[in-house]
Amino acid sequence: xxxxxCAETVTGIETMVEETKKxxxxxxxxxxxxxxxxxxxxxxxxxxxxxxxLPEELDALVLDPKWPFAKLxxxxxxxxxxxxxxxxxxxxxxxxxxxxxxxxxxxxENRIQIIGIPCSSEQARLCLCERPYPxxxxxxxxxxxxxxxxxxxxKELLMGDDTRRMKRWAQVLKRCIKCYGCxxxxxxCVCEPxxxxxxxxxxxxxIPTEILSFxxxxxxxxxxxxxxxxxxxxxxxxxxxxQSLQLSMRRALRERYDYIPGCDPVKKSPIxxxxxxEPEKDRSIPEWVNTLRE
Amino acid sequence: xxxxxxxxxxxxxxxxRQPKILVFACKWCGLIGADGAGRKKLExxxxxxxxxxxxxxxxxxxxxxRALASGIDGVVVMGCHIGGCRFNNANHQAIKRLExxxxxxDATGIGKERLMISFGTAHExxxxxxxxKDYFRKISGSIRLEPWVESYVPKR
Numbered sequence: 001x002x003x004x005x006c007a008e009t010v011t012g013i014e015t016m017v018e019e020t021k022k023x024x025x026x027x028x029x030x031x032x033x034x035x036x037x038x039x040x041x042x043x044x045x046x047x048x049x050x051x052x053x054l055p056e057e058l059d060a061l062v063l064d065p066k067w068p069f070a071k072l073x074x075x076x077x078x079x080x081x082x083x084x085x086x087x088x089x090x091x092x093x094x095x096x097x098x099x100x101x102x103x104x105x106x107x108x109e110n111r112i113q114i115i116g117i118p119c120s121s122e123q124a125r126l127c128l129c130e131r132p133y134p135x136x137x138x139x140x141x142x143x144x145x146x147x148x149x150x151x152x153x154x155k156e157l158l159m160g161d162d163t164r165r166m167k168r169w170a171q172v173l174k175r176c177i178k179c180y181g182c183x184x185x186x187x188x189c190v191c192e193p194x195x196x197x198x199x200x201x202x203x204x205x206x207i208p209t210e211i212l213s214f215x216x217x218x219x220x221x222x223x224x225x226x227x228x229x230x231x232x233x234x235x236x237x238x239x240x241x242x243q244s245l246q247l248s249m250r251r252a253l254r255e256r257y258d259y260i261p262g263c264d265p266v267k268k269s270p271i272x273x274x275x276x277x278e279p280e281k282d283r284s285i286p287e288w289v290n291t292l293r294e
Numbered sequence: 295x296x297x298x299x300x301x302x303x304x305x306x307x308x309x310x311r312q313p314k315i316l317v318f319a320c321k322w323c324g325l326i327g328a329d330g331a332g333r334k335k336l337e338x339x340x341x342x343x344x345x346x347x348x349x350x351x352x353x354x355x356x357x358x359x360r361a362l363a364s365g366i367d368g369v370v371v372m373g374c375h376i377g378g379c380r381f382n383n384a385n386h387q388a389i390k391r392l393e394x395x396x397x398x399x400d401a402t403g404i405g406k407e408r409l410m411i412s413f414g415t416a417h418e419x420x421x422x423x424x425x426x427k428d429y430f431r432k433i434s435g436s437i438r439l440e441p442w443v444e445s446y447v448p449k450r
């Protein structure tokens with residue numbers, strides 16, 4: 001899934017793989033978890049996710065390319081027996097997604113362990129990632145993030161006057177074939193039933209879909225929880241830059257409430273609280289608001 | 295020229311001139327203003343509809359998106375002022391949510407001005423009338439959403 005390995009960092013990646021293997025070996029030996037979710041290079045060099053349970057399998061462990069693991073881990077834990085514990089080899093985005101799933105009670109905290117690995121600077125640039133590293137790194141060194149608003153493609157979509165931007169977005173979103181790939185691949189989209197399947201919001205069986213309702217409702221539902229993993233964009237068969245839809249809302253959350261989704265397993269989204277508990281920068285509230293509370 | 299043709303022309307003309315506006319009015323503030331404005335027979339634009347809601351926190355952002363997608367030019371949400379909410383500061387959350395929605399509308403080029411949020415400014419009838427009139431003036435200048443919406447709303 002879009003991973004590029006640069007020539008000069010190959011040795012760095014090799015040592016990282018070796019270190020990860022050692023760590024995973026330790027996990028398996030000490031029975032800290034029943035399985036370890038990672039990528040395995042199988043026959044004919046096909047790379048796919050695999051739950052490692054035996055030390056002999058570990059030769060085939062690889063770290064690239066980037067593969068979103070959070071939803072997969074959730075599904076494994078749902079079908080597995082209650083006492084099953086899983087360790088996941090996580091990039092920054094996977095960890096953020098898992099933290100968001102903790103808050104939504106989709107994963108129990110004591111059943112999952114996180115092995116944090118950093119992304120390469122090429123990967124960070126490809127994903128336009130602001131935080132290409134997890135909160136706790138187990139191997140390797142973190143690389144600095146990229147500012148997505150500096151990217152030329154993003155600038156074209158988000159800058160300029162309203163009319164031009166609207167035309168541009170209409171052109172891009174018109175390509176949608178309503179495959180629901182963006183929703184299915186998103187690690188945060190766990191609502192049951194989903195609003196996008198409801199006749200009230202999005203008419204069933206009509207293609208092309210009503211792009212405004214479909215895309216904006218989907219984008220807004222993730223406004224305070226999008227972890228910028230880019231899974232939606234990678235899953236899109238017609239190449240709609242869906243990640244750029246979230247950027248302005250992410251920036252607003254960071255500027256107003258100093259909140260980045262998924263960076264803390266406990267802290268809830270600030271838009272769920274009022275201005276007393278979660279104050280907004282540059283917004284004054286009357287003092288007597290506090291005294292109304294008991 | 296037959297009557298039907300004339301009626302068609304007038305309809306067409308009206309359609310081209312007036313923007314359509316949807317107002318979500320909180321029962322405790324905005325709706326009282328709207329009621330008073332009607333009772334006093336204040337001068338008001340024609341093409342707006344008021345949907346009474348119990349609290350501004352009830353207004354789902356999805357409903358606003360759906361309204362814009364089905365050809366409404368602007369949406370107004372009216373609630374009580376900060377601190378004056380009857381329902382555990384639900385209007386604080388409404389403000390936070392709708393401000394975020396504004397960011398999304400701005401990013402896609404639909405424009406921040408399509409959504410107006412007014413909290414605690416429409417208690418009185420003349421205030422309500424002023425807000426609606428001002429908003430109509432503001433929204434008439436901006437381009438129609440229809441070229442973007444038209445072909446995606448299925449014809450019945």
